[in-house]
Amino acid sequence: MNLSLKTSITNVKLDHPLMNSSGILGSEPETIDILIRYNVSAVVSKTITYEPRKGYDPPIVVELRNGGLINAVGLANPGRDIIPKLIERARRYNRPIIISVGGSSVKEFVEVASTADLYKADAVELNLSCPHTKGYGIEIGSDPENVSEIVEAVSGSIKIPVIAKLGLSDRILRSAEKALEKGAKALTLINTIKALVIDVYSMKPILTNIFGGLSGPPIHPIAVRIVYEIYRELKPEIIGVGGVSDWRDVAEFILAGAKAVQIGTALIKKPDIIPEILKDLQNWMIEINIKDINEVVGAALKS
C-alpha cells in the first residue's frame, strides 16, 4: 500500500511532517549536518539575532526526573552573519531550511528576517515566545499588539513566508489572530513554558538565569490543547510542538489540527527517533485506513 506522509507548510514541501524545533543545534553549519543525520524534513535554525549573543553561563539546562527539561540558554547564537552559511549547508542536502528569527525590537526582527530573505531561506519562524530572555520573547509575544506590529513589519519587508511561533499565554488566541491578519502564513505552537527548578539541599535555583523554559512530555497535553483551540477558531496552518516523545504524540497534534510537528527534547534523548516515529505513523495509518496523512489533520474537531 502506498502511504503518503508528505505534507507542506506555507507551500514549503516536506517529505514528512517531522522537523526539529528551534534551539536544537542549528546555529553553525556543522550542527546542521547533525540535524540532517537525524532525518528532519526541514531544518529549523537556532534563533538568530541581529548581533551575536553569548547566552547565559551554565547551568543552562536541567534534566528532570519526570522526563522534562528546563533550559535557559539565553538565545546564544553567532548573529545574522551566520545565516547565509546555514542556508548554504542545508542546500547541500537539498533540504528546506526555516530560519528562526529573534529580536529585541521591531527593527531587529526585520533586519534578521531580511537577511534570511536575501539568501533565500524557505521561510522564517519569528520567535515571539522565548520564556527566559528578557526583552526578547514571551514579554513581546504575550502582547497581541506587539505581535501584530512585528509580524506586519516583517511580512511587509520580505518575500519568503513568515511563520509566527507563539507561547502559552492567556491571550494566545488574540495573538494568533493578529499574526495571521498581519501576514503570517502559519503558526508554530507552542514554545517552552516558563518554569523553575530548585536544588533542595543547597536550597538554590539551579539555572544561572533562575527561570527557564520547560519542555518535554510534561507540556505535551497543554500544547495539544492550544493547537486544538487555535485550529478550531482560526483554521490556520499549524506546526505543533511540545513534548513529543513517540508517534502517538505526533498523531495527537495532527488530529488537533497540525500539518507538521517539531521535535526537540526527544531528539536529544533519542537521535534516531524520527525514522522510528515515521514507521509507527504508517502502521497507524494502516490501522485507521487512510492513505494520506493530510486526511486526518484536525480530525479530532469533526463531530
Add this chain to the structure above:
Amino acid sequence: MFFSGKIIEVTKLSSDYYKTDIKLFEKISQSPKPFQFVMLWIPRKDLMPMSVADYHDDILTIIFKVRGEGTKTLAQNPGFVGVNGFYGKGIKDLYERKILFVAGGSGVAPLPYLTRYFRDKISIDVIWGFRYHHQYFDLSNIISSRSVGEIFYVAEDCVDKRFYCGKATDLYQKIIKRERDKWDLVIASGPKEMLAKICEINRELDVYVNLENHVKCGLGFCGSCVLKPTSKLLCVDGPLFSCDEVAEYLSQN
C-alpha cells in the same frame, strides 16, 4: 540527569591538585563507563565539566586543579553540590588490551576509574607529565587496582631528578620507538596540542584521545562543543575519539 550530592572530603594532593569525594543522595541505576564525565555544579557559582576519576557505592571522586572561581570554591569544600551526568559515550570494551596511558596535567583524572572498571582484565602503563615538579603526587595512592604496571613521571621544569625532564610527548616518542610491541593501544588525555602531537608521532598504533572542549549543556543540543570542522559533538560522541575521527579538529589551532 541532575543529582544532588554532598562533599565528604577534599584532599590536597600536591601544590595544585585536589581530590574530592562526593556522596550522591540517590542511587544511580547505571554506573558510569570510563571516560564519561559529569557537569559539576557549585551552587550559584559555576558548572564545570569533570572526568569521573572514580566511582563506587554512590561516591563520585573528582580530581581537579584550581583554575577559576568554581574550582577555588570546590577546594574549600562548599558542602552541597549538584552532579549532572553521566555524559559522553565513554568506553566499555578494552578487555585483554595492553594499554599505554599518556596524560598531561589534569588529563590524568580518568585513570583511577579506568583501572577500577577493568580491574585485572587490562594491563596499563602510565606516562604522566606536568609542568612543575611540585605538582607531582604519587598516582599509586589513588589507584585501587593491580592492573597498573610502570608509571613514568615527567616534569617540564627539570629540577627534580626523580622525574624525566621534558614533556610527556617527549618520553612517549622515545619509548614508543624503543618498545613499540609492548602495547597494543595508546590512550592519551590532556591538552589539545599534546593530543595532536601524540596522534602524529605514531600513525600505525591504535591511538585514542580524550578531548576537552567548551561544554555547556552536556546533552547535545546547544552545539558549544562541536569539534569543528567535523560535525562531532564532544559531549555525546566523545570525549574519547580515535585519532582518525578528530584529525581535522586536532590539526586546527
